Amino acid sequence: MRPRLMLLVVGFLMLTQLLPLRANASEAGSSLEAERSKSGVTMVAGGRGHGLALKQDGTVWAWGLNNYGQLGEYGQSYDRYTPIQVQRLSSVIAIAAGNEHSLALESDGTVWAWGNNSNGQIGDGSGRPGLGHSAPIQIKNFSSVVAIDSGANYNLALKSNGTVWAWGDNSFGQLGDGTTNERHIPVQIQGLDSIVAISTGTEHSMALKTDGTVWAWGNNASGQLGDGSTTHRYAPVQVQGIHSAVSIATGGSHSLALKSDGTVWAWGNNSYGQLGDGNTAEQHAPVQVQGLASVTAMAAGVRGGHTLAVRSDGTVWAWGNNASGQLGDGSQINRSSPVQATHLDAVSAIASGTSHSYAVKSDGTVRSWGLNNYGQLGDGSKTSRFSPVPIAAFNPVPYAETLLYRFDGTILDFDQHYMLWKRTGDTMLWLYNRADKSQVMVYDSYGSEDKVSQAMLSDDGVIYTLVYNGVPVSYYWKQGKVLHRWEGQTQYGTNEYPDGTVVYTLYGTTYLYSTREGKLLYSFSGSGKLEYREVVFSGPGEEQYPYGAWYRVDGGALYGIRI
Incomplete structure (x- = not known):
């Protein structure tokens, strides 16, 4: 499927000789730049087999696996190999993608959800299989939200007062409410305040406080909570040795923190080298990622076991599982220390799905790479890519063709x-x-x-x-x-x-x-x-x-x- 149509019918010239149309250069230039600005992507999110993109105009676009309606196309469950617009949303400021569900945060602080609801992850109070939603619905009586994130089958939301709320699957205590009871509407996580950032993994969660400390809860089988143990935690515990964090990221069973000095620290499962410390030994407390400095953003693949980072120069670096080319270095070789993704610069945002990855460039265009069995790369095919390729729907078309x-x-x-x-x-x-x-x-x-x-x-x-x-x-x-x-x-x-x-x-x-x-x-x-x-x-x-x-x-x- 080709990029979506935007009709632009050019005027008519009644001439008897050949004459190309010429517009005022300054007027045309300014209007075209305005159009590019509106259509550019600011944020991406990756699920198990689908992707989401948020444009500057507040619209959300989706592609890939659609078996539970996670693409937000009402009444449809067809997979899409190129992006389609999600219905009912027009003023979104943040997005998140779970296994088979999706979230959007609107500018008024309300949260909207769609897709699989088998564990109550839509937050509508039902939480029974077969009662998912193929178009966004608003989570009732829930507002003042400033950030969202989606785990495998659950969600976190951060409110403007610094409190954290959770709903969905709670098998390992990933909702942080002291129980393992599934929640079909948001509940507040006890003992957390002054939070500025949240992050979800497959079955564990993290939060960053204003003082730079990191707190974690949920599944701890691989030490991904960073408290020095492998004991599951049903309420937040402090990650050891992290006191100056500015950003956090959570993978399937590993975790990351970005410190104020630009270094990255990781802990948890390391079977694919996803901790980036040069080996594959599991770590129950943070260790520094080798040879990586001046980092500005991170992302970790849920379940897939790979990690991404953006440096201040706009380059992307990756490590861990590379079976499907999700590291973007042109190979399928696992890496236990960071390698640079090819053909990428001027990157402003990144995201990871299970075994695929996305990057947003400063011009608002999007690149994707990795597993593509459901069309989750959005490039119009089902061919996996070992190096980044453009998602044509988000790449500005040369205006000379008007x-x-x-x-x-x-x-x-x-x-x-x-x-x-x-x-x-x-x-x-x-x-x-x-x-x-x-x-x-x-x-x-x-x-x-x-x-x-x-x-x-x-x-x-x-x-x-x-x-x-x-x-x-x-x-x-x-x-x-x-x-x-x-x-x-x-x-x-x-x-x-x-x-x-x-x-x-x-x-x-x-x-x-x-x-x-x-x-x-x-x-x-x-x-x-x-x-x-x-x-x-x-x-x-x-x-x-x-x-x-x-x-x-x-x-x-x-x-x-x-x-």
Whole structure:
């Protein structure tokens, strides 16, 4: 499925000569930058098999596994390989993803949840299998929230008064209320105040106090609570030796703290090297991650056993489990000390799913890598990636492709470099060079009845068809010469449309309809046709990536319809 459509129909120029549309540079530049700002991503979150993104305009987008409706598409449970917008949300400031459920925090301090509710993680008071929600619902009587996080099947929320609240699965005391009782509505964690940050793992939790100390509770089988023991704790206990923490992160069964000096400390399960201390020995108290300084952010894979960190220079470093390429170093080799993820710089935010990872760049674009069996990388495929790839839906399209050309004839074909058009009356066929604005004549009937019926660009030339006494004859033309001639060919192939997109005409009106989105995307009346083309773009330091777009060809005019 291609990126979502944003219709941008360019105006019409009534000219008899070839003329590209030119806009006021300063006005166009400012409006385009404003549009980029609104569409940029600020935050990402990873679940077991799905991903979430928060845009600057307050909307939430989701992709990947959707078996419990965790993508927030009402009444649907289809997996999505590219992002779709979550319904009912428009002013979100934070997001979180659990195993098969999702959370959003709105600017008014309310919390919204959707997806699996088998352990009460939606917070609606039911908590029975089969009563999940495929679209967000508000958690009632719960407000003044400033931060959220989701564990495997439970959640934490931090209120503006520094208290922490929890709900969902409580098998190991991860809700911190002194019991192992499942909670279907939020309950306050006792003995915690002055909290500034929270973090959830598979079955254990952490909180950071204003004094820089870290507190933990829940499953402690691998020492992930950092209190020097392997005893499960049903209420918060203090992590040993951490007094100047500024950030925390919780993985499946390991934990991390970022100190004010930019160093990272880790403890708990280390079977994949996820503690980053150069070995695979379990640690029940914090140890320093080797060779890593100037860190500004961290993320840990729930269940997957890998860890990510962003340094002040915008580079991403990773260590631990790499079976699915979730470290992003181009390999599948586990790492017990940090390695740099490839092709990543200027990163402002990161997130980890079970065996996949995300990074947000400072320009609001998103990269993903790792396991992709449910489409959780959002790149339109189910192919796992060992190095970061762009999620095209969040990558700004070069605005040069918002275009209009008009000829005194009809445009037949076009690509990034050329346009093929025939003059009114079908007597002449012209090839126009978009780069230098020059053109050459491919065919002229010279007064004969042999008019052009079809024409298209080939890889390195032009193929066109003339009709002699009702018999089509086709020609292959290149650099001013006809190199081949054959009879009978009238079709040159078809374009593959984006998944779920249908074009049809009824009573003189042409419609572009998305079966995936269930809505009409574009329509026009009268003559003309819609063409879908895929071109390849690249930017400074970026790998090339394909981008698909629809165009309307009508009466010699070419309209760009933004996708």
